Amino acid sequence: MEYIRVTNENIENEHICCAISNNNDIQVSSKKNWMKERFNEGLVFLKSIERGKCFIEYIPAENAWIPILADEYMYIDCLWVAGSFKGHGYSSDLLTACIEDSKSKGKKGLCILAASKKKPFLADPKYLKYKGFIVCDEADNGIQLWYLPFDQNAELPRFKECAKHPHIDEMGYVLYYTSQCPFNAKYVPIIEGIAKEKNIPFRAIHLHSKAEAQNAPTPITNYALFSDGVFLTNEQMNDKRFLKLLEK
Structure with missing residues (x-):
């Protein structure tokens, strides 16, 4: 090769x-x-x-x-x-x-x-x-x-x-993400739209700099989804996955 x-x-x-x-x-x-x-x-x-x-x-x-x-x-x-x-x-x-x-x-x-x-x-x-x-x-x-x-x-x-003990005080869904993952550019706006449509508390925090990422409250920064302050997953959500998560 x-x-x-x-x-x-x-x-x-x-x-x-x-x-x-x-x-x-x-x-x-x-x-x-x-x-x-x-x-x-x-x-x-x-x-x-x-x-x-x-x-x-x-x-x-x-x-x-x-x-x-x-x-x-x-x-x-x-x-x-x-x-x-x-x-x-x-x-x-x-x-x-x-x-x-x-x-x-x-x-x-x-x-x-x-x-x-x-x-x-x-x-x-x-x-x-x-x-x-x-x-x-x-x-x-x-x-x-x-x-x-x-x-x-x-x-x-x-x-x-800050990464050793991943936890935030904010309730609802909070997503930390970077542009490292290419799919974020497409799917983050989609799940933001779904949350808004269903009146579900959701905030996406786009980490734009190395300093922001190096001080984030999560060991994974390219995609870290929190729910009511607790780290939930690092698996990138498309519309189907997010809807399935909401059903639970």
Whole structure:
């Protein structure tokens, strides 16, 4: 398999794997715009040269859009291999490339979010364990921070206190989200409309900056839905999922 690194120079012509290919679609353009602003902060997006869901996205942890303390680590936003790409060792290729790149940049290790049991849009804990990752911190809602150290004496990454105990005082549904997930650009307005139509308390908080994301009351910032102050899910809601949630 050949891989290509997406940069500001080629991003307009490259498929970013996790969204449809039409650059005029708000889902694609919002994600690509977010990426463009991160490249100068060290964001790396490495993908298969063939179209499909086979890529890794990572960034220096101090620039990651989550509330962690992990100086001199690299944070993996997403490692995704799906469909016909599964079972060929491509995830190992991508992870190895990330490790080699991170070591060349003097990083102390890698870190990534997961949970004790596989959750949607989070890394598979079984895979992480197989690759040598270890849990170094866990939030009250079961979201875990895993790390792969290059230096055994390096300080462990950890959640900031605001993420360690995810809870808010506001009642009703409250959604924290970023433009990292391309589908948010389409579906957040849709579920806002559904909530308004049904007269259900709902507020969407779009995190526009690294500082906002790094101080959010949740270990997951690309999509974190609260209900009456309690963290509910990180699974992105389309109209059908949200309606099903409301029925419960």
